[in-house]
Amino acid sequence: MGLLAMLLEGEWYDFGDLAEQIEDWGAPDEAAYVLATLVATVVILLWAVLSVLAFIWIERRVVALMQNRKGPNRVGPAGLLQPVADALKLLMKEAITTAGADRILFWAAPIIIFVPTLAIFAIFPWGENMVLADLNVGVLFLLAIAGINTPAVFLAGWSSNNKYALLGSMRTIAMLISYEIIQVLALLAPVLFVSSMRMADIVSWQEDYVWIVLIQPLGLLAYIIAGAVEMNRSPADNAEAESEIVAGYHTEYGGIKFGFFYQGEYLAGFAIAAAVVTLYFGGWTLFGLEEWIPGWSIFLGKLYTIFFIYIWSRGTLPRLRIDQLMGFAWKFLLPLTIANVLIVGAEVLIWRENELSSWEALPAIAVVNLALGVVLFAGWARFLGHGKGTQAASGAILTQEIGTVHFKPAVGTEAGS
Amino acid sequence: MDETGVVIAFWVLAIMTIGSALGVVGARNIIHAVVFLVASFLGLAGLYVTLSADFIAVAQMLIYVGAISILLLFAIVLTPQENRNNSEGFLRLPALALALLVGAVMIFAAVDTEWAIADRDGFEETASAIGDALLDKYALPFEIASVLLLVAVIGSIVLVRPEPMEEDE
Numbered sequence: 066m067g068l069l070a071m072l073l074e075g076e077w078y079d080f081g082d083l084a085e086q087i088e089d090w091g092a093p094d095e096a097a098y099v100l101a102t103l104v105a106t107v108v109i110l111l112w113a114v115l116s117v118l119a120f121i122w123i124e125r126r127v128v129a130l131m132q133n134r135k136g137p138n139r140v141g142p143a144g145l146l147q148p149v150a151d152a153l154k155l156l157m158k159e160a161i162t163t164a165g166a167d168r169i170l171f172w173a174a175p176i177i178i179f180v181p182t183l184a185i186f187a188i189f190p191w192g193e194n195m196v197l198a199d200l201n202v203g204v205l206f207l208l209a210i211a212g213i214n215t216p217a218v219f220l221a222g223w224s225s226n227n228k229y230a231l232l233g234s235m236r237t238i239a240m241l242i243s244y245e246i247i248q249v250l251a252l253l254a255p256v257l258f259v260s261s262m263r264m265a266d267i268v269s270w271q272e273d274y275v276w277i278v279l280i281q282p283l284g285l286l287a288y289i290i291a292g293a294v295e296m297n298r299s300p301a302d303n304a305e306a307e308s309e310i311v312a313g314y315h316t317e318y319g320g321i322k323f324g325f326f327y328q329g330e331y332l333a334g335f336a337i338a339a340a341v342v343t344l345y346f347g348g349w350t351l352f353g354l355e356e357w358i359p360g361w362s363i364f365l366g367k368l369y370t371i372f373f374i375y376i377w378s379r380g381t382l383p384r385l386r387i388d389q390l391m392g393f394a395w396k397f398l399l400p401l402t403i404a405n406v407l408i409v410g411a412e413v414l415i416w417r418e419n420e421l422s423s424w425e426a427l428p429a430i431a432v433v434n435l436a437l438g439v440v441l442f443a444g445w446a447r448f449l450g451h452g453k454g455t456q457a458a459s460g461a462i463l464t465q466e467i468g469t470v471h472f473k474p475a476v477g478t479e480a481g482s
Numbered sequence: 483m484d485e486t487g488v489v490i491a492f493w494v495l496a497i498m499t500i501g502s503a504l505g506v507v508g509a510r511n512i513i514h515a516v517v518f519l520v521a522s523f524l525g526l527a528g529l530y531v532t533l534s535a536d537f538i539a540v541a542q543m544l545i546y547v548g549a550i551s552i553l554l555l556f557a558i559v560l561t562p563q564e565n566r567n568n569s570e571g572f573l574r575l576p577a578l579a580l581a582l583l584v585g586a587v588m589i590f591a592a593v594d595t596e597w598a599i600a601d602r603d604g605f606e607e608t609a610s611a612i613g614d615a616l617l618d619k620y621a622l623p624f625e626i627a628s629v630l631l632l633v634a635v636i637g638s639i640v641l642v643r644p645e646p647m648e649e650d651e
Binding site: 167170201205208209210211212219223242262 | 511513514516517520536537540541543544547548549551552555559607608609610
């Protein structure tokens with residue numbers, strides 16, 4: 066009876082209410098922690114699996130529409146059961162282990178990639194007080210979990226005993242590490258504004274003042290691009306560039322082991338989208354609408370909208386070459402994000418030192434950051450030699466070092482490296 | 483919640499840390515040794531969590547699990563195959579003796595020291611406390627460390643610069 070009433074009267078996810086309820090039943094205090102954690106974990110797991118299944122269908126249909134195809138349309142009405150059929154196929158397929166593979170690591174790698182990605186969702190506030198682990202180092206935790214995936218990718222590539230898998234994993238690691246730096250620098254700016262790494266604090270700051278996207282357009286752009294690399298999505302899916310390295314680090318994986326990689330990639334995508342929503346778009350708040358409809362539905366709506374941008378970019382943009390992608394990180398995004406951090410630091414300092422009210426400071430910061438963002442972006446691109454109409458083809462010369470490509474600039478320009 | 487949970491967590495994490503550390507020296511395949519080392523780092527991060535040092539714990543995950551392990555893996559992959567595995571060397575017994583000696587010294591120090599117990603509570607937020615300390619009390623060492631890192635970055639760029647190619651226009 067008590068449980069049913071609690072479910073119906075809302076706020077059932079509020080830990081305080083749950084603890085009171087459990088105390089009423091005479092259970093020890095610990096039970097509330099255990100129950101809350103169990104319920105939240107199961108709900109997140111279910112949500113993750115169902116969302117991935119749904120988005121496999123949505124993504125294939127949407128990308129097909131964009132490319133003037135039909136997409137999956139045979140299994141079930143409008144192909145709705147296609148992801149279920151795919152999942153069944155993956156489960157039924159023989160899980161082949163290649164000859165000479167390191168058996169234990171070969172099996173462990175997909176799981177090591179999948180499980181930490183799930184843990185990311187614990188730190189996002191899904192609604193008011195609706196967070197599994199409100200860490201005071203939440204932003205750092207997000208980055209640390211992304212870092213755990215990097216050695217796992219290497220293990221997958223190395224244990225396969227396949228040249229292409231090893232090359233693919235090396236390439237993925239290079240990409241992940243480079244763009245991790247971009248992520249750290251981009252996420253530093255919201256943390257500087259809020260002066261807290263706790264996700265709930267960041268959301269409530271945005272509720273009090275303004276969505277950080279308005280004062281951080283450059284940082285958001287850098288983070289979204291770095292996120293596309295992190296989740297291994299076109300235009301940055303060089304990890305599985307079929308025309309170059311077969312399928313990258315999961316070349317040898319089939320069946321449910323591949324399914325884990327696939328799900329892990331989707332979940333990483335959702336995690337990046339959730340981070341964008343929480344850090345830049347106000348999390349579960351929407352201008353007072355959260356009073357009327359539950360916060361988690363706003364959060365999910367925003368999350369899926371951001372994720373749709375990634376689907377969109379996958380449907381429209383071509384894949385970059387690996388050296389272009391690395392050069393973009395180190396030569397373009399890294400200086401821009403460092404400049405961005407300096408600008409934000411100066412702004413926060415001026416704001417605090419002069420004790421300006423937020424109504425004076427924030428509009429000025431928004432205008433200055435947008436203007437500086439555009440100027441920096443265009444100016445730095447011009448400095449690197451783009452946009453002058455001199456993009457003559459430059460010949461790539463393979464040097465002796467494996468994988469190094471040296472660009473001879475075209476005659477009469479300073480373009481290229 | 484406090485006592486039993488933390489004690490269980492401590493023992494699980496301690497066994498994980500020490501067990502994997504033993505695996506590092508025991509494993510024949512050196513890639514397996516690195517995997518054990520990563521597990522040991524993770525266990526250590528968990529121990530930091532039980533000590534309420536959450537910033538250090540996450541930094542441990544970010545730096546050791548995410549970055550140092552990659553450094554080790556790259557170093558191994560770039561080493562010739564024949565020198566790669568944990569083979570039996572002639573230094574086996576001296577190393578064992580030395581390790582036992584170091585262990586004995588550490589255990590003696592841990593048991594013999596009269597540990598001072600601080601009479602104040604832990605920090606509410608370790609991250610901001612560490613930030614304050616780094617930029618206030620320890621500003622000079624912090625800056626020196628950042629200059630050192632800058633030198634390392636510039637040095638690595640100089641090392642990997644390709645030889646200037648001949649102009650054959």
